[in-house]
Amino acid sequence: MDKEKFYNLLAREIANELTSAEAEKLQQLLQEYPDAFYIREVFTRQWKEAAQKELPHNMLEKHQKRLQAASFTVEDEAVPARQVFRLWPRITAVAASIVLIVFAGWKIQHRVPAKPLPLAQKVTLKGTRSQMLLPDGSRVWLNSGSRLEYPKTFAAGQPRIVQLEGEAFFQVATDANRPFRVQTKSFTILVLGTSFNVRAYPGESSAVTSLVEGSVEVQLDKAGKQKVALHPNEKLTVPANLFDIEDEPVSKTDTRKLPATVYKQQLTHVRDSIVSETAWVKNKLAFKHLQLEKVTALLEQWYGAEIGFHNQQKRSLYFTGVFETDRLDDVLAALASTSSFTYIKDASGKIWIE
Structure with a gap:
């Protein structure tokens, strides 16, 4: 310092x-x-x-x-x-x-430490989604299989810091004196007041920040020397677990560059005003030109199901779709109607793509 x-x-x-x-x-x-x-x-x-x-x-x-x-x-x-x-x-x-x-x-x-603030936690199981208000008035939508940790009270004059594992959509209450921070194991998002989506599930190969309105900076290293600014209708994809929020911060003088590639792209518009990255907030399951292997991963999270492949070649098939249904069978039937694959259920209820 x-x-x-x-x-x-x-x-x-x-x-x-x-x-x-x-x-x-x-x-x-x-x-x-x-x-x-x-x-x-x-x-x-x-x-x-x-x-x-x-x-x-x-x-x-x-x-x-x-x-x-x-x-x-x-x-x-x-x-x-x-x-x-x-x-x-x-x-x-x-x-x-x-x-x-x-x-x-x-x-x-x-180094007299500040007294840690008591934390609260919100967890959603697979197949469920929830909506909540943070103590500062910020609204959060939490997707299935996600966990959000946040202080029960945000201290005056200090950043509002929350920790996310999974996926969430944030509408942040503006407070110039208390910047908002979302920490994941892949990056930290720096924001004052805006709307954005964060997807950082454990087990996935990448993490994604998608900005709807306002502006954010995505910090890619603990020292704060490597940041990427996002503007509305942009998303940033980075390797998963780029850094762990429990690690000790690196030295302020550390000038090493990250040995990783990050991608900035436009949000994916499936049709009309439907954006695949944020459609889930409106209870829509949307994807565009996505491999069936990744589509089934979405279905597993969305419906709390278990899906496997008997025919490994079917993993690389590409699909586009928007669904508003509570029935997994309706989605699978619609996808299978293209005649590109079939599926069965075994005695345990697991679905197999053939």
Whole structure:
């Protein structure tokens, strides 16, 4: 962590001197380093107390000289030093922030952990889907065989972080002070307020983020150095388990590139306004030019069934379809009506493609 930059930005925030670029950088540092939230809270609390008291004249004069000689930088854009002693409350705010830098540095060195928030969990079994509201008002549709973990309460001034295994569609409540994060074992999605779909099932070879409206960034590494921006009607496909959310973050100075290929594509429009990536939210099963092997995987999740292949060559057949039915037999009959395959059920109820 660049401590000097963090201290400078925090001091400027308390003095109400932050530019929009500086505010964005400060939020990024706060999101990447949980300890920074504790330091920020201490700064703010101490400032409120100090703002009501008159500092000794010699101490104030010393800080004035420091500030007059200082300049602040964010990224590669220099911000010239400026006179900040226009009003007494501002003098007190900036002086108090600098006095507390030593204390904040001690807290970082000793890594005082923030108290973990209690988590809740929502799970859907195969063949079932559910809809829920998160504590911040964001709405989530959870597809079959999925699990979502989230705090019972989202803390003020901190990112809203949820962890997903499976598939979910999010309509995120906008809150610029609390960015929304979806963590999976393949990527982390960074968003303020938007609608998007995430598919990251264990056992599948890839994970997919599909953006409907708004904008998101997909972070592909723990250090946050490799990100891909998505715009509406785009999706990103990455290898499964690109990184595990339980792993320790890599070093901030790690510059290794991912040994993996990612794909950005347009969403798949099956017909009219039906998009295969999000049709399930409206209780529609939709796919376009998809191999039968992958179609049967969708059917297994959708209906909680078990499907196998007696004829392995049938796996590579391609199908397109949109279905709104509660009966698996109706879907299989429609697909089989193309005369490209037949199917049977064994005594246990498992379906076999022949």
